[in-house]
Amino acid sequence: xxxxxxxxxxxxxxxxxxxxxxxxxxxxxxxxxxxxxxxxxxxxxxxxxxxxxxxxxxxxxxxxxxxxxxxxxxxxxxxxxxxxxxxxxxxxxxxxxxxxxxxxxxxxxxxxxxxxxxxxxxxxxxxxxxxxxxxxxxxxxxxxxxxxxxxxxxxxxxxxxxxxxxxxxxxxxxxxxxxxxxxxxxxxxxxxxxxxxxxxxxxxxxxxxxxxxxxxxxxxxxxxxxxxxxxxxxxxxxxxxxxxxxxxxxxxxxxxxxxxxxxxxxxxxxxxxxxxxxxxxxxxxxxxxxxxxxxxxxxxxxxxxxxxxxxxxxxxxxxxxxxxxxxxxxxxxxxxxxxxxxxxxxxxxxxxxxxxxxxxxxxxxxxxxxxxxxxxxxxxxxxxxxxxxxxxxxxxxxxxxxxxxxxxxxxxxxxxxxxxxxx
Ligand code: NIG
Ligand code: FE
Numbered sequence: 001x002x003x004x005x006x007x008x009x010x011x012x013x014x015x016x017x018x019x020x021x022x023x024x025x026x027x028x029x030x031x032x033x034x035x036x037x038x039x040x041x042x043x044x045x046x047x048x049x050x051x052x053x054x055x056x057x058x059x060x061x062x063x064x065x066x067x068x069x070x071x072x073x074x075x076x077x078x079x080x081x082x083x084x085x086x087x088x089x090x091x092x093x094x095x096x097x098x099x100x101x102x103x104x105x106x107x108x109x110x111x112x113x114x115x116x117x118x119x120x121x122x123x124x125x126x127x128x129x130x131x132x133x134x135x136x137x138x139x140x141x142x143x144x145x146x147x148x149x150x151x152x153x154x155x156x157x158x159x160x161x162x163x164x165x166x167x168x169x170x171x172x173x174x175x176x177x178x179x180x181x182x183x184x185x186x187x188x189x190x191x192x193x194x195x196x197x198x199x200x201x202x203x204x205x206x207x208x209x210x211x212x213x214x215x216x217x218x219x220x221x222x223x224x225x226x227x228x229x230x231x232x233x234x235x236x237x238x239x240x241x242x243x244x245x246x247x248x249x250x251x252x253x254x255x256x257x258x259x260x261x262x263x264x265x266x267x268x269x270x271x272x273x274x275x276x277x278x279x280x281x282x283x284x285x286x287x288x289x290x291x292x293x294x295x296x297x298x299x300x301x302x303x304x305x306x307x308x309x310x311x312x313x314x315x316x317x318x319x320x321x322x323x324x325x326x327x328x329x330x331x332x333x334x335x336x337x338x339x340x341x342x343x344x345x346x347x348x349x350x351x352x353x354x355x356x357x358x359x360x361x362x363x364x365x366x367x368x369x370x371x372x373x374x375x376x377x378x379x380x381x382x383x384x385x386x387x388x389x390x391x392x393x394x395x396x397x398x399x400x401x402x403x404x405x406x407x408x409x410x411x412x413x414x415x416x417x418x419x420x421x422x423x
Contacts, residue, residue, distance in 0.1 A: 018044020
């Protein structure tokens, strides 16, 4: 007797390797040894209906059980769930290549910032830009994420640093999200730096963030972040801002223990934050705190590399202790100007000593879980969004190994090929 053949919208067939991540649970961050469970199918196929995965399997089995009027041939590619980039700063108005070359010539990132460059130069440009200008630029940047195989990002404001300019940034981000296939989790980062006009009254800026910015932005974002760093926002100022944000119903993320150690990781755990990000300077106590919590360690090796820092996040210690670890680009105009998760994976292998399966988990399901999106994305379990990327790689272990070019052959969002842009 012949089995029932089900009709779906599209079939994607003949992936050299289809990395489904279905060997592990559909939901939740994966830790330690569970970061090895990839669920790789040779000559893999995906059946899609209504933008969701109906089934994954070998091309033979999917072709036997499903029919569709549209069939895409993925021959020669390695297919992964779309990259989830859980830490980006995509709303800015001007690039900062001069500062990059100053650093390469020996200038220090924090010294440039203290002198009014760095983040503050991006603030001047954002304040001078209209919302429509920011929107147009952000849309192009979103295209760049799709081109790199990223299907979901977390995106922060933080180059406005006034009520009006933070609202303008988050409105531009929201409008870009609403008219672009990329999925975006929006984060308010009014506490990214103290603007020049508040340099001699820093507490007054903290009050402004809490009393005026938070109420103005709360409907325009899902989360709040703080650059918790000595000389920027200290531990108590960071705690005040994040507590107020939590009380306002926002989720929390923290730039923690990046340049100098400050206990940012411990603060993230104390407050129940979704993530503690950066972490090259995290203490042993911070590693233990993260390991015993649901706060994800979001590691940004592109930034420590690009700033020329000798010390990188202790990924091995974090993974071995049992912390939930994710990778992200930190895409921004200053400290890390790349949108490429494949490049970040190379840096994670070389500088953080992470293995290939760990890097894949840390670029898909783990960031999805840290953003609260793991019911819908991060693996190719049936029922999830059909978000995936087809890469020109010899095998899934070629991710990281191949570097410097863009291995992305096609990006598929909710079952629709979105890059290369359909003509
Ligand atoms: O994550 N460290 C603070 N924020 C960004 C840098 C932003 C910038 O330099 O414009 C970061 O690296
Ligand atoms: Fe950042």
